[in-house]
Each structure stands twice: as structure tokens, then as C-alpha cells.
Amino acid sequence: MTGPAQWSNHLWLTARLYEPLWRRHSVALMTGRSFDTARELASMHKHLGLPPGSTVVDLGCSAGLYARTLAAAGMNVSAVDVSRAFLAEGARLARREGRDVRFVRADVLALPFDDAAFDGAVSGGSLNEFSDPAQALREAARVLRDGAPLWLMYAARAEGVAGRALQGALRASGLRFPAPAQVDAWALAAGLTPERSERRGPLVFALYRRGGGLPPLATTSPSPGWDRPTPRRNRRFNWERESGARR
Numbered sequence: 001m002t003g004p005a006q007w008s009n010h011l012w013l014t015a016r017l018y019e020p021l022w023r024r025h026s027v028a029l030m031t032g033r034s035f036d037t038a039r040e041l042a043s044m045h046k047h048l049g050l051p052p053g054s055t056v057v058d059l060g061c062s063a064g065l066y067a068r069t070l071a072a073a074g075m076n077v078s079a080v081d082v083s084r085a086f087l088a089e090g091a092r093l094a095r096r097e098g099r100d101v102r103f104v105r106a107d108v109l110a111l112p113f114d115d116a117a118f119d120g121a122v123s124g125g126s127l128n129e130f131s132d133p134a135q136a137l138r139e140a141a142r143v144l145r146d147g148a149p150l151w152l153m154y155a156a157r158a159e160g161v162a163g164r165a166l167q168g169a170l171r172a173s174g175l176r177f178p179a180p181a182q183v184d185a186w187a188l189a190a191g192l193t194p195e196r197s198e199r200r201g202p203l204v205f206a207l208y209r210r211g212g213g214l215p216p217l218a219t220t221s222p223s224p225g226w227d228r229p230t231p232r233r234n235r236r237f238n239w240e241r242e243s244g245a246r247r
């Protein structure tokens with residue numbers, strides 16, 4: 001389903017205001033200031049663990065915050081989005097900052113790249129907007145070389161009643177809020193092994209790795225109830241929570 005959340009991405013004003021008014025503050029707002037965008041970017045960089053010169057793709061890049069950050073670290077970045085307005089804004093910001101990013105208009109559900117073309121992939125907040133997140137993860141896995149990392153940030157299904165009510169309203173605008181176990185299941189089915197996952201408020205910051213010793217599972221079509229509550233037995237992939245690691 002698509003809705004106002006997706007349509008508004010094509011507006012020039014949304015593209016211009018998204019990063020300064022929302023993106024730069026939203027992580028701190030949603031995590032109750034336990035984590036902010038600067039820490040998010042540092043964490044992404046650290047967990048990707050890629051050297052300068054690595055090829056990286058930013059999936060659903062909007063104005064390219066992740067893409068520009070990685071380009072600043074000397075990576076060779078392709079940034080993909082369907083919105084011309086966001087791609088133009090990303091190119092404008094990259095030019096202003098002197099970053100070399102290749103902005104590509106494409107659908108993440110059918111990426112215009114060869115198999116194993118990238119050393120890493122990132123996607124910040126976009127999984128909530130993709131119409132078929134399982135297919136987006138299959139495409140991410142396809143374009144990653146074996147052993148390459150995928151960094152994902154997304155808003156997960158809320159655990160409290162108030163959060164669920166708010167997400168119910170936001171769903172009407174076309175956004176989706178998957179349970180982390182569901183995202184892990186899609187990733188595993190695509191051939192991406194969950195490696196690390198940290199939840200702060202509604203946000204999940206997760207690292208996956210292409211291959212990782214597990215063969216891809218049989219793939220399934222997205223089911224209409226994909227964001228229903230997480231069955232307990234599927235929680236095994238949230239290692240940080242299970243191991244009691246710091247959150």
C-alpha cells in the first residue's frame with residue numbers, strides 16, 4: 001500500500017525541509033535523547049567497518065544523509081531513491097559539501113545493479129516506506145558481495161498501547177512498522193544473517209551480513225499480516241536483548 005507518506009516524498013518542499021526539520025532531530029526525539037543522529041552515523045560507520053574506497057549503496061536515500069556521510073569517509077557511494085525531488089536535494093547537498101555521491105533514480109525492489117556489485121549497503125528509515133520490504137531485502141542481498149554488511153535503521157512495531165495507537169494512525173498514511181523478528185525472518189530468507197540489533201524506543205539499528213555461513217531460506221511472499229505481534233519463539237534473533245548487552 002502507498003499513501004500520503006510516499007506521495008509527499010515527491011514534493012520539492014518535503015525534500016528541502018526533510019533533513020533540517022525532521023531527519024536531524026527525529027532520532028533524538030524518538031529515543032528520548034538516549035541516541036542522536038551524530039551517534040547514529042558514528043554507529044553506522046563503525047559497524048559497517050568498511051575502509052575508504054569500498055563500494056556502498058544507500059537504499060531509499062532521500063537527501064542522502066547516510067550516503068554523504070559515507071562519501072565523506074572516502075567510500076564510493078551510490079544512493080538510490082524513486083523521488084526526483086529527493087535525489088535533486090541530495091545532489092545539491094552533496095555538491096555543497098564537496099561529496100562525490102552517485103544519485104540513481106530507481107526502485108529498490110528491482111535495483112539496476114549487478115549481483116555482488118557492492119561491499120556494503122545502508123538504509124535509514126526507508127524499510128518503513130517500502131511497499132514490499134521482503135523484496136527490498138532480497139535485492140539488497142543480491143547486490144552485496146558475500147560477507148558484505150547491511151546496516152538498517154527502522155521504526156519497529158511499538159511495544160506499548162499508546163505507540164501502537166499512533167502507529168495505527170500512521171499506517172493509514174502508508175507507513176509500516178514491522179516487528180524486529182519479522183525483519184530478521186525476511187533477511188534470513190534473503191540470505192542475510194542478522195549479526196547485531198539494538199532497540200532504542202521505537203527505533204531499531206541492526207547489522208546483517210550477506211551469507212554469513214547460512215544458505216538463503218526458501219523465500220515467501222509478504223503476507224498481509226506481516227507486522228503483527230512478534231511470536232515469542234521468534235525473538236531469538238535479538239542478540240543484544242537476549243545476552244543482556246548494553247542498550
Ligand SMILES: C[S@@+](CC[C@H](N)C(=O)[O-])C[C@H]1O[C@@H](n2cnc3c(N)ncnc32)[C@H](O)[C@@H]1O
Pocket residue numbers: 009023059060061062063064065066080081082083086106107108109123124125126129130131
Ligand atoms: C524515510 S525516507 C529515507 C530517509 C533516508 N534514508 C535518511 O536516512 O535520511 C524513505 C525514502 O525511501 C524512498 N522510497 C520509498 N519506496 C522506495 C522504493 N520502492 N524505491 C526507492 N526508494 C523508495 C522515498 O522516496 C523516501 O525518500
